[in-house]
Amino acid sequence: MRRNSVFFQALVFFGLLLPGAEARAFTLSYSSALQGWQGTTLTFKTNFSNCGMPVAELYSAVDQALELWNTVPTSRLRLERGDEVTTTVAQALAGSAASGLPTPLLICDPDMENTFRVGVSPNLDPDPAFSSNNIPAVTVQAPTALTLDYAVLVLNSESGRSARVSNLVPTTLAVVLAHEIGHVLGLGHTADPVNLMYYDATARTRLSLSQDDMDGVAYLYPRGEPGQNGLFGCGTLTVGGEGPPRGPHGGVAALAEFGMVLVLAALGTRFLKSKTWRMA
Amino acid sequence: MPGWGNRLAVLGLAACAGAVSCAAPAHAEPSREGWYLGTGLVLSDLYRTASVSTGDLGPVGATYFQLQVAYATPWLGMTLVPSLSFTPIARSDTDQSVSQRLYSLMVALEGRASFGDYRFGTGLRLFQQTGNGGSVVLNNGNSTSTFARPAFDSWARNVFLDLGLGDEVARLGVGVPLRLDLDLWGTSLLSSARALDCALSLSVGWP
Ligand SMILES: [Zn+2]
Numbered sequence: 001m002r003r004n005s006v007f008f009q010a011l012v013f014f015g016l017l018l019p020g021a022e023a024r025a026f027t028l029s030y031s032s033a034l035q036g037w038q039g040t041t042l043t044f045k046t047n048f049s050n051c052g053m054p055v056a057e058l059y060s061a062v063d064q065a066l067e068l069w070n071t072v073p074t075s076r077l078r079l080e081r082g083d084e085v086t087t088t089v090a091q092a093l094a095g096s097a098a099s100g101l102p103t104p105l106l107i108c109d110p111d112m113e114n115t116f117r118v119g120v121s122p123n124l125d126p127d128p129a130f131s132s133n134n135i136p137a138v139t140v141q142a143p144t145a146l147t148l149d150y151a152v153l154v155l156n157s158e159s160g161r162s163a164r165v166s167n168l169v170p171t172t173l174a175v176v177l178a179h180e181i182g183h184v185l186g187l188g189h190t191a192d193p194v195n196l197m198y199y200d201a202t203a204r205t206r207l208s209l210s211q212d213d214m215d216g217v218a219y220l221y222p223r224g225e226p227g228q229n230g231l232f233g234c235g236t237l238t239v240g241g242e243g244p245p246r247g248p249h250g251g252v253a254a255l256a257e258f259g260m261v262l263v264l265a266a267l268g269t270r271f272l273k274s275k276t277w278r279m280a
Numbered sequence: 281m282p283g284w285g286n287r288l289a290v291l292g293l294a295a296c297a298g299a300v301s302c303a304a305p306a307h308a309e310p311s312r313e314g315w316y317l318g319t320g321l322v323l324s325d326l327y328r329t330a331s332v333s334t335g336d337l338g339p340v341g342a343t344y345f346q347l348q349v350a351y352a353t354p355w356l357g358m359t360l361v362p363s364l365s366f367t368p369i370a371r372s373d374t375d376q377s378v379s380q381r382l383y384s385l386m387v388a389l390e391g392r393a394s395f396g397d398y399r400f401g402t403g404l405r406l407f408q409q410t411g412n413g414g415s416v417v418l419n420n421g422n423s424t425s426t427f428a429r430p431a432f433d434s435w436a437r438n439v440f441l442d443l444g445l446g447d448e449v450a451r452l453g454v455g456v457p458l459r460l461d462l463d464l465w466g467t468s469l470l471s472s473a474r475a476l477d478c479a480l481s482l483s484v485g486w487p
Contacts, residue, residue: 027427027429030428071472072473074407127423198333218434223436231470259443
């Protein structure tokens with residue numbers, strides 16, 4: 001006969017106290033019918049020749065920001081950093097997929113305020129109120145129809161301006177980059193400060209994605225296991241790797257995941273050993 | 281509500297550890313048979329999503345209310361349990377701009393141990409997002425911009441590994457068993473996107 005253990009009584013109690021559905025959402029950058037970038041791998045090129053800070057520090061922040069978006073289990077998309085290129089700001093902002101320029105491109109602009117006040121290309125509407133004192137980065141897209149195929153992420157490196165990238169602490173720089181990369185992927189802003197895609201990142205002291213951020217990228221780039229994408233994250237997402245950021249007790253989740261693999265292997269082996277010989 | 285996800289994860293881990301040390305002999309009597317109908321919650325993405333504006337992480341991402349149907353049948357001295365679960369009432373924001381549902385198809389092999397039933401299996405996790413279109417004006421830099429709301433149906437699917445623990449907790453009036461089950465679903469375990477969901481369900485069986 002079965003026993004009603006304390007363990008299960010405790011679970012019933014926990015179950016009654018669990019929270020209900022939350023009220024959140026994500027948006028897309030410019031069209032409800034947006035389809036995002038095609039394919040599963042997106043390689044970001046860089047031109048960090050005019051950044052006014054050590055390029056290695058920028059690479060490190062870019063890598064962290066790209067890897068953050070690689071930790072979404074429901075997304076097929078894999079982001080990576082590519083080669084350094086020589087495209088100028090003016091060329092990049094005047095370009096499109098048809099121009100054959102490297103894209104998506106991350107580039108520093110030491111004359112950012114002028115660039116956006118004047119609107120140096122047909123891709124930009126002039127914004128006379130633009131201030132490089134409080135905007136560290138801007139993403140400009142020149143999509144063809146509903147498929148994203150051209151984007152430039154402009155980083156503020158204007159001398160003497162408070163929002164220039166060299167003034168940002170490493171975490172804030174990575175947060176700013178990850179937010180802008182979210183725009184490159186096709187995500188728009190949200191009204192909830194919990195989200196990385198909230199318009200103001202000044203409160204953020206940790207590089208992380210919210211459920212809405214993850215849902216947004218899953219919406220545009222839904223993973224398809226099995227068949228279209230490799231099982232258990234293989235093939236497109238970073239195999240092995242550091243894994244997603246973890247909370248204060250995240251070691252528990254990581255241990256549980258590790259335990260799952262171990263126990264499954266142990267049980268599977270045990271089952272095969274005990275059963276194989278009796279199946280004839 | 282900080283704390284609950286953590287405790288559940290601890291319990292899940294305890295369950296995993298228990299399954300190794302206390303597993304019943306393979307020739308033990310199958311623990312159950314027949315159909316089970318249940319309800320429960322899936323707590324997604326344990327300890328990996330931001331829950332406050334600083335970006336610090338919370339114990340649980342999204343919570344989905346689930347209905348579940350399972351069938352238990354003896355197989356090779358153990359119990360084979362295929363099951364199906366889905367979200368009957370979509371998770372949505374207050375403006376109903378996106379409706380989200382979770383579906384799972386799973387097959388697990390269950391054994392009987394001194395502490396209850398333990399199982400391991402694999403399944404398919406389907407995540408449906410349905411956009412209702414429209415737009416919204418939000419802050420953007422020094423002014424505002426119009427952003428689009430999603431308008432299509434999008435399905436993401438992941439194969440997951442399952443480890444679970446369950447037991448009959450009561451017998452209702454006419455001998456109908458009432459079960460409580462806890463499962464951990466691991467997705468993308470081989471990549472940096474590895475994630476853990478916790479599924480908690482309460483079900484009734486009929487022979
Ligand atoms: Zn933004």
